[in-house]
Amino acid sequence: MVNAPVSFSDKTAASALRERLVVIGNGMAGCRAVEEVLLRDPARYDVTIFGAEPRVNYNRIMLSPVLAGEKAFDDIVINDAAWYADNGITLISGDPVVTIDRATQTVIARSGRVEPYDKLLIATGSDPFIIPVPGHDLGGVVTFRDLDDVDRMLAAADKGGSAVVIGGGLLGLEAAHGLSLRGMQVTVVHLMPTLMERQLDEAAGYLLKTELERRGQTIVTGGDTAEIVGADGHVSAVRLKDGREFAADIVVMAVGIRPATGLAKAAGLDVERGIMVDDHMVTSDPNVLAVGECVQHRGACYGLVAPLWDMCRALADAITWDGATGSPSGYEGSVTSTKLKVSGIDLFSAGDFSGGDGAEDIVMRDAARGVYKRVVVKESRLVGAVLYGDTADGNWYFDLLRKGEDITDIREALIFGQAFAQGGASLDPNAAVAALSEDAEICGCNGVSKGKVVACIAGGANSLDAVRSGCKASASCGSCTGLVESLLALTLGEGAVESGPKTMCKCTSFTHSDVRRAIVDKGLRSIPQVMQELHWTTPDGCASCRPALNYYLLCALPGEYEDDQKSRFVNERMHANIQKDGTYSVVPRMWGGLTNPRELRAIADVVEKYDAPMVKVTGGQRLDIFGIRKEDLPAVWADLNAAGMVSGHAYGKSLRTVKTCVGSEWCRFGTQDSTGLGVKIEQMTWGSWMPHKFKIAVSGCPRNCAEATIKDFGVVCVDSGYELHVGGNGGIKVRATDLLCKVETEGEAMDICAAFIQFYREDAWYLERTAPWIERVGLDYVKAALFGDPQAVSRLATRFRYSQRFMQDDPWARRAAGEHAELHQHLAEVRPFQMETV
Amino acid sequence: MIGDWLDIGSVTQIEPGNARTLPVRGGEEIAVFHTLDNQFYALVNKCPHKSGPLSQGIVHGNVVTCPLHNWNISLKTGEALGDDKGCVPTIPLRVDAGRIYLLRDAVIGKATA
Numbered sequence: 020m021v022n023a024p025v026s027f028s029d030k031t032a033a034s035a036l037r038e039r040l041v042v043i044g045n046g047m048a049g050c051r052a053v054e055e056v057l058l059r060d061p062a063r064y065d066v067t068i069f070g071a072e073p074r075v076n077y078n079r080i081m082l083s084p085v086l087a088g089e090k091a092f093d094d095i096v097i098n099d100a101a102w103y104a105d106n107g108i109t110l111i112s113g114d115p116v117v118t119i120d121r122a123t124q125t126v127i128a129r130s131g132r133v134e135p136y137d138k139l140l141i142a143t144g145s146d147p148f149i150i151p152v153p154g155h156d157l158g159g160v161v162t163f164r165d166l167d168d169v170d171r172m173l174a175a176a177d178k179g180g181s182a183v184v185i186g187g188g189l190l191g192l193e194a195a196h197g198l199s200l201r202g203m204q205v206t207v208v209h210l211m212p213t214l215m216e217r218q219l220d221e222a223a224g225y226l227l228k229t230e231l232e233r234r235g236q237t238i239v240t241g242g243d244t245a246e247i248v249g250a251d252g253h254v255s256a257v258r259l260k261d262g263r264e265f266a267a268d269i270v271v272m273a274v275g276i277r278p279a280t281g282l283a284k285a286a287g288l289d290v291e292r293g294i295m296v297d298d299h300m301v302t303s304d305p306n307v308l309a310v311g312e313c314v315q316h317r318g319a320c321y322g323l324v325a326p327l328w329d330m331c332r333a334l335a336d337a338i339t340w341d342g343a344t345g346s347p348s349g350y351e352g353s354v355t356s357t358k359l360k361v362s363g364i365d366l367f368s369a370g371d372f373s374g375g376d377g378a379e380d381i382v383m384r385d386a387a388r389g390v391y392k393r394v395v396v397k398e399s400r401l402v403g404a405v406l407y408g409d410t411a412d413g414n415w416y417f418d419l420l421r422k423g424e425d426i427t428d429i430r431e432a433l434i435f436g437q438a439f440a441q442g443g444a445s446l447d448p449n450a451a452v453a454a455l456s457e458d459a460e461i462c463g464c465n466g467v468s469k470g471k472v473v474a475c476i477a478g479g480a481n482s483l484d485a486v487r488s489g490c491k492a493s494a495s496c497g498s499c500t501g502l503v504e505s506l507l508a509l510t511l512g513e514g515a516v517e518s519g520p521k522t523m524c525k526c527t528s529f530t531h532s533d534v535r536r537a538i539v540d541k542g543l544r545s546i547p548q549v550m551q552e553l554h555w556t557t558p559d560g561c562a563s564c565r566p567a568l569n570y571y572l573l574c575a576l577p578g579e580y581e582d583d584q585k586s587r588f589v590n591e592r593m594h595a596n597i598q599k600d601g602t603y604s605v606v607p608r609m610w611g612g613l614t615n616p617r618e619l620r621a622i623a624d625v626v627e628k629y630d631a632p633m634v635k636v637t638g639g640q641r642l643d644i645f646g647i648r649k650e651d652l653p654a655v656w657a658d659l660n661a662a663g664m665v666s667g668h669a670y671g672k673s674l675r676t677v678k679t680c681v682g683s684e685w686c687r688f689g690t691q692d693s694t695g696l697g698v699k700i701e702q703m704t705w706g707s708w709m710p711h712k713f714k715i716a717v718s719g720c721p722r723n724c725a726e727a728t729i730k731d732f733g734v735v736c737v738d739s740g741y742e743l744h745v746g747g748n749g750g751i752k753v754r755a756t757d758l759l760c761k762v763e764t765e766g767e768a769m770d771i772c773a774a775f776i777q778f779y780r781e782d783a784w785y786l787e788r789t790a791p792w793i794e795r796v797g798l799d800y801v802k803a804a805l806f807g808d809p810q811a812v813s814r815l816a817t818r819f820r821y822s823q824r825f826m827q828d829d830p831w832a833r834r835a836a837g838e839h840a841e842l843h844q845h846l847a848e849v850r851p852f853q854m855e856t857v
Numbered sequence: 858m859i860g861d862w863l864d865i866g867s868v869t870q871i872e873p874g875n876a877r878t879l880p881v882r883g884g885e886e887i888a889v890f891h892t893l894d895n896q897f898y899a900l901v902n903k904c905p906h907k908s909g910p911l912s913q914g915i916v917h918g919n920v921v922t923c924p925l926h927n928w929n930i931s932l933k934t935g936e937a938l939g940d941d942k943g944c945v946p947t948i949p950l951r952v953d954a955g956r957i958y959l960l961r962d963a964v965i966g967k968a969t970a
Contacts, residue, residue: 559917561917590924842875847879848882849964
């Protein structure tokens with residue numbers, strides 16, 4: 020290993036006549052530039068290279084495999100000592116340049132050495148960014164930039180223990196992988212919610228995180244470092260702003276890089292984020308050039324290696340140009356691609372996948388193989404690609420992207436990769452499927468061949484559903500749905516295929532029922548996981564499926580699933596009802612429609628204090644306060660909480676109200692205590708999330724003053740007990756309830772109410788009220804579920820009460836205490852100065 | 858030039874999939890969005906349909922669905938998507954070193970216009 024200050028000098032007498040090219044930076048950019056120049060005109064320049072590191076030029080991007088033990092330093096040397104000698108290059112390493120004097124055209128090194136230049140090339144690269152938290156200067160805090168950093172990490176790994184890597188980007192994850200392979204317990208702390216967010220979308224980030232966790236790393240996303248804690252001048256732990264602390268014998272800071280522009284700035288060159296260069300890599304001084312990570316070209320700074328090669332070619336063309344023939348090529352910026360160098364994880368990202376005007380996503384997921392592919396097409400050109408699990412076509416996509424080729428002809432088959440898209444005549448997916456042999460496997464899950472699917476279709480299956488039930492193809496994971504649809508079209512002709520039940524939304528080929536069943540059967544636990552396992556065709560769903568999935572998961576995993584606020588409609592996110600002017604209305608709960616002076620005073624005080632323009636008595640027997648601004652909501656809730664009131668959930672797909680009449684306590688016709696029962700039912704059911712809003716009423720006699728027979732669940736008291744009615748609706752389409760059953764005691768009425776609600780929660784589609792649900796499934800189906808087995812009511816009611824343990828937590832109180840304050844506060848406020856005009 | 862851009866806060870102040878608001882005295886309130894793909898956009902906080910507060914909508918891809926009547930608005934262009942017609946002004950935004958900047962003229966211009 021060459022690892023000591025070295026200096027090679029092999030100047031010939033003729034060199035004095037040549038132009039002097041001095042290069043600051045012995046890294047990949049500086050040396051590549053010199054190679055390119057030598058290639059074009061080996062005799063033109065007398066070259067001197069200054070390097071800050073005391074060694075020859077090596078491939079910096081291969082430091083990760085060195086850390087991981089897959090390569091040795093000698094393997095990654097690009098230019099060994101002989102190269103400098105053979106090409107007559109003077110290498111001054113371990114003696115960095117400290118000053119550029121443009122007036123005298125000289126550079127001065129730390130040792131005092133002065134070197135004159137005709138052309139100066141700055142290739143200082145970039146510096147790792149150190150977040151200035153307390154403790155960042157403790158021993159054991161390292162960056163990941165050069166071989167010395169790798170040596171420090173290896174020394175730490177030899178002692179074992181724990182490592183914390185701050186930064187879950189490319190470099191951070193490669194450092195984490197290396198340290199993990201070297202036997203350390205590794206925690207990655209990443210500020211953003213998904214790993215490698217600049218290269219990956221949420222879906223691919225999720226797969227990566229899952230895989231790294233499976234390998235034993237602890238991945239903390241959304242982790243904001245507060246402090247690096249130390250003992251005796253050496254790091255011992257990393258503490259996050261939320262109070263979590265992770266033990267650390269070494270901390271690797273890999274949060275990003277900054278162009279190293281100090282020398283250039285001190286020399287008075289134009290510098291913004293990087294050193295400003297034109298298309299020929301010339302800075303604001305015509306005799307000073309710059310390449311690599313230190314430059315800013317057309318507004319862009321690059322932190323990857325590929326752009327270096329293009330820059331170096333343009334630079335060499337320019338400074339070896341004879342000034343007569345043609346004109347030198349220029350650098351026009353680079354499209355970059357990324358691959359993660361972590362063995363066993365295939366990940367590729369290129370171009371722009373942020374979508375935009377006219378951009379269209381094509382997504383393919385294969386849950387069984389852990390594959391996620393997404394390409395973005397815009398105006399018949401490929402503009403971006405993210406691949407996880409199968410990157411075989413990465414280079415092909417990147418090539419299409421860079422060349423900007425028109426992909427109209429291969430668009431349909433693009434996502435399947437090069438072999439498929441360019442497989443001769445099979446550009447049309449139907450044609451490609453037609454070309455498959457009879458024994459080609461269509462459905463991997465159930466081992467169904469093309470021949471079997473075609474036979475099933477020929478035997479009368481004329482819809483996707485019929486094929487699924489006939490031969491099981493596409494009945495499990497669904498990833499072959501497209502192939503089965505092609506076979507249906509091929510066998511029957513396009514027009515003869517019957518469309519199946521309505522899918523959940525345009526993002527999926529599955530119905531609501533399919534999705535609900537899959538969540539339970541496969542034990543799915545998060546929205547990205549559902550989207551991956553069920554092959555969503557969009558990266559992060561839409562405004563229809565996100566709230567539905569959030570509800571389905573919440574219903575399936577009470578107490579475990581963390582409610583996803585960003586998948587909630589505004590009213591449920593803000594816990595109030597948005598009005599046409601953007602203000603909100605607030606409805607506190609009044610149990611069974613009862614209230615008292617204390618509550619009424621608190622409401623009156625709120626109305627005056629926040630200048631609410633209107634208060635209205637609602638149809639659900641409570642009071643609605645209008646015109647509250649989102650900023651004031653937490654304060655309003657705090658005031659209402661103080662008087663003992665909680666959220667009325669008037670805004671939610673949830674239990675709304677329990678309307679009551681006065682009942683036997685006051686009414687001369689009353690048969691039972693309808694008010695008391697209504698209060699008990701509301702106390703049991705409040706706070707529960709449902710597929711849609713849910714209204715209950717309890718009437719004390721068949722005169723039915725509480726209108727129980729147009730509610731989702733209605734109780735009509737009679738002398739001998741309680742009639743329980745379900746599926747009523749007073750909305751657009753009025754529907755009177757169906758009689759579910761009659762019971763004798765309050766306790767039975769309560770149990771059946773809980774059981775019915777739970778069955779509705781578990782069975783109905785999101786945004787389906789009980790009325791259309793019962794019309795769809797039939798009352799007998801509901802009765803069978805509740806009464807088909809003597810234990811059914813008790814089982815369902817028990818599940819409902821278990822779920823309620825987690826739901827009956829007043830959301831207003833949590834907001835009033837400061838939870839999700841960001842949803843209520845402005846980011847900032849702009850107050851422009853008024854300019855005096857004369 | 859930094860002077861042309863207003864620093865309005867840190868990228869960590871807006872959760873992905875959410876938006877925050879920025880009232881402008883004498884002008885239109887601005888909504889700043891952070892998508893699940895970690896892109897940032899700024900739009901006048903007013904749906905072209907019935908002036909609904911776009912900041913309160915569900916964000917998916919680079920689209921926000923207005924909370925009032927479910928119009929889908931492109932965050933990149935401010936234009937209504939699908940069959941709906943209309944456009945809301947966008948404000949040039951850039952992110953640098955973890956800070957969000959809005960083009961000063963576009964913000965103030967809205968205030969003095």
